[in-house]
Amino acid sequence: MKSFTKVTGIAAPMDRANVDTDLIIPKQFLKSIKRSGFGPNLFDGLRYLDEGQPDQDNSKRPLNPDFPLNSPRYQGAQILLARKNFGCGSSREHAPWALDDYGFRCVIAPSFADIFYNNCFKNGLLPVVLTEDQVDQLFREMYKAEGYQLTVDLEQQSVTTPGGDTFHFEVDDFRKHCLLQGLDDIGLTLQDANAIEGYEAQRRKSAPWLFV
Amino acid sequence: MAGKTLYDKLWDAHLVKQRNDGSALLYIDRHILHEVTSPQAFEGLRLAGRKPWRVEANIATPDHNVPTTTVERQAGVAGIADPVSKIQVQTLDDNCDEFGIQEFKINDVRQGIVHVVGPETGACLPGMTIVCGDSHTATNGALGALAHGIGTSEVEHVLATQCLVTKKMKNMLVKVDGKLPVGVTPKDVVLAIIGKIGTAGGTGHAIEFAGEVFRDMSMEGRMTVCNMAIEAGARAGMVAVDEKTIEYVKGRTFAPTGELWDAAVTQWRELHSDSDAQFDTVVEMRGEDIQPQVSWGTSPEMVVPVNGSVPDPESESDPTRRESIKSALAYMDLKAGQAITDIPVDVVFIGSCTNSRIEDIREAAKVVKGRTRAESVKRAMVVPGSGAVKAQAEAEGLHKVFLDAGIEWREPGCSMCLAMNADKLEPGERCASTSNRNFEGRQGYGGRTHLVSPAMAAAAAVTGRFVDVRELV
Ligand code: SF4
Numbered sequence: 001m002k003s004f005t006k007v008t009g010i011a012a013p014m015d016r017a018n019v020d021t022d023l024i025i026p027k028q029f030l031k032s033i034k035r036s037g038f039g040p041n042l043f044d045g046l047r048y049l050d051e052g053q054p055d056q057d058n059s060k061r062p063l064n065p066d067f068p069l070n071s072p073r074y075q076g077a078q079i080l081l082a083r084k085n086f087g088c089g090s091s092r093e094h095a096p097w098a099l100d101d102y103g104f105r106c107v108i109a110p111s112f113a114d115i116f117y118n119n120c121f122k123n124g125l126l127p128v129v130l131t132e133d134q135v136d137q138l139f140r141e142m143y144k145a146e147g148y149q150l151t152v153d154l155e156q157q158s159v160t161t162p163g164g165d166t167f168h169f170e171v172d173d174f175r176k177h178c179l180l181q182g183l184d185d186i187g188l189t190l191q192d193a194n195a196i197e198g199y200e201a202q203r204r205k206s207a208p209w210l211f212v
Numbered sequence: 213m214a215g216k217t218l219y220d221k222l223w224d225a226h227l228v229k230q231r232n233d234g235s236a237l238l239y240i241d242r243h244i245l246h247e248v249t250s251p252q253a254f255e256g257l258r259l260a261g262r263k264p265w266r267v268e269a270n271i272a273t274p275d276h277n278v279p280t281t282t283v284e285r286q287a288g289v290a291g292i293a294d295p296v297s298k299i300q301v302q303t304l305d306d307n308c309d310e311f312g313i314q315e316f317k318i319n320d321v322r323q324g325i326v327h328v329v330g331p332e333t334g335a336c337l338p339g340m341t342i343v344c345g346d347s348h349t350a351t352n353g354a355l356g357a358l359a360h361g362i363g364t365s366e367v368e369h370v371l372a373t374q375c376l377v378t379k380k381m382k383n384m385l386v387k388v389d390g391k392l393p394v395g396v397t398p399k400d401v402v403l404a405i406i407g408k409i410g411t412a413g414g415t416g417h418a419i420e421f422a423g424e425v426f427r428d429m430s431m432e433g434r435m436t437v438c439n440m441a442i443e444a445g446a447r448a449g450m451v452a453v454d455e456k457t458i459e460y461v462k463g464r465t466f467a468p469t470g471e472l473w474d475a476a477v478t479q480w481r482e483l484h485s486d487s488d489a490q491f492d493t494v495v496e497m498r499g500e501d502i503q504p505q506v507s508w509g510t511s512p513e514m515v516v517p518v519n520g521s522v523p524d525p526e527s528e529s530d531p532t533r534r535e536s537i538k539s540a541l542a543y544m545d546l547k548a549g550q551a552i553t554d555i556p557v558d559v560v561f562i563g564s565c566t567n568s569r570i571e572d573i574r575e576a577a578k579v580v581k582g583r584t585r586a587e588s589v590k591r592a593m594v595v596p597g598s599g600a601v602k603a604q605a606e607a608e609g610l611h612k613v614f615l616d617a618g619i620e621w622r623e624p625g626c627s628m629c630l631a632m633n634a635d636k637l638e639p640g641e642r643c644a645s646t647s648n649r650n651f652e653g654r655q656g657y658g659g660r661t662h663l664v665s666p667a668m669a670a671a672a673a674v675t676g677r678f679v680d681v682r683e684l685v
């Protein structure tokens with residue numbers, strides 16, 4: 001997995017609450033059996049004026065001029081600023097894959113849906129929870145200043161604005177450790193193979209119907 | 213020391229290792245796979261040269277992409293018209309064959325929507341931990357199990373280790389006492405709960421549904437309620453085991469028998485919260501207060517009783533909420549103050565993992581019987597949740613009730629719940645749907661979804677608009 005230590009990059013807006021995973025990557029793109037290539041269809045329904053289909057040449061499609069990610073000022077953005085309950089709805093991991101494939105490394109919001117939040121860490125994408133007021137401030141500053149950049153430092157657990165404000169965020173130690181190191185979850189768990197086997201042996205005795 | 217909640221008990225029984233950073237290894241008894249969220253997980257296993265840890269713990273069935281017309285189903289996978297869908301279903305078959313996982317393939321009578329198939333076959337049992345790469349896995353919580361959705365990386369992780377790396381959630385109790393008015397169904401109950409606590413109300417929690425209303429409810433009704441725990445923000449929903457649970461499980465294909473059955477039942481009877489258990493959050497409602505519900509917006513919390521009206525954004529003080537009401541009304545093409553019963557529908561969909569079990573089909577058939585599809589309704593379809601539900605409904609002659617009324621009777625699958633196959637809304641079409649999500653474009657690009665119960669959807673099919681189903685029965 002890709003590691004995340006510190007990123008300084010342009011912030012782009014997704015200025016609405018309850019952005020669901022269908023909106024992040026619409027279902028027609030879930031038919032892919034691959035893990036990459038979802039970037040061009042990130043926010044497909046908002047980003048283009050037509051209905052997208054898999055395996056289509058996206059460069060020929062009409063862009064929605066009102067959608068911020070289509071505006072030159074947000075090109076190359078690595079940090080997505082979002083509103084509360086971001087990533088709600090279906091558990092599709094295609095949502096963080098699409099954000100990652102597009103080039104985002106971090107999403108900042110006042111709250112995230114549980115499964116999405118969890119899925120981000122498995123894909124080298126950092127979800128950062130700040131307070132509603134802090135997120136408001138970032139939105140305001142971003143709209144005012146073209147090329148607005150934030151620095152997100154996972155080691156320090158901080159977001160720093162160009163004006164020098166630093167906001168602290170929480171992240172649990174295990175997730176932080178894995179993301180800083182880019183560690184593979186499965187390999188880590190398999191270090192506990194003995195514990196799993198021990199549990200199974202005891203469970204086979206106490207609930208044998210689960211093992212027939 | 214305070215007693216344990218049902219969730220605490222299930223958690224404790226499956227804890228392999230508590231790590232000192234707060235995360236834990238939780239053992240998974242049952243893992244269910246479908247075609248959409250598994251290909252990348254199998255690919256990951258192959259690339260790392262790993263094998264499933266305990267292959268018998270996994271079962272699979274294709275559901276999201278399978279066509280539901282009998283014609284397209286006849287030739288099995290080879291007959292799937294959409295080439296991309298075909299590859300995905302074929303990939304599931306190939307992966308299951310390669311790794312030795314039991315799969316109910318496309319025309320197997322046991323095939324169906326994962327969350328219908330799990331309980332129905334007895335593959336999911338009380339006291340189990342159950343995961344699937346799909347957020348509606350909580351459905352199985354109705355059995356007194358800990359069940360929730362996981363992402364594809366976790367699918368790979370569970371395949372390889374039989375464990376999930378997770379953190380304990382908080383305990384939430386949703387208690388509904390009293391009696392439901394006649395004509396009010398489990399779907400109305402769960403929509404009313406979501407309307408009250410909001411789509412983030414249960415975030416970070418496992419919800420236990422308790423109280424007289426759930427005790428009185430059938431097992432399938434409890435599944436409908438637990439199914440939508442995720443729409444209330446909670447990964448898991450559950451109901452304590454009682455005699456109904458045990459009756460339901462008895463005799464199912466994968467349920468234990470003989471001495472094992474007796475031993476299992478003894479343990480299952482303990483699967484309830486202790487009387488002195490502590491919950492982090494408690495929500496109480498009265499059954500008498502719940503009316504048939506209709507969602508009006510683009511989030512499941514945007515719901516009102518059928519006799520209510522579309523809300524006015526101007527009377528909302530919170531600016532973010534006001535904006536979301538405005539944009540929902542624009543998307544749904546509704547006006548503030550409009551009566552719900554004045555909203556005409558173009559399409560009716562009865563199906564999905566929320567409402568495609570035999571009781572749902574019976575409820576809908578009861579309303580449709582002796583009536584016909586309203587002329588203004590362009591299409592109406594009933595999509596059973598599994599091959600077994602379909603066979604049962606046909607044995608009862610229910611399919612005839614629908615067909616005689618001009619309503620289509622389909623093959624099992626997710627169908628228009630998420631429109632990954634050919635069953636979808638056209639832009640602007642308005643649908644009365646028994647599914648669980650009314651997000652923009654969920655049932656087709658530009659389509660407008662109103663979430664309702666099977667009885668209410670059937671009533672919309674025969675009248676062409678939303679009506680209080682109690683006026684028809
Ligand atoms: S029926 Fe709908 S909600 Fe249920 S598993 Fe299928 S697509 Fe998901």
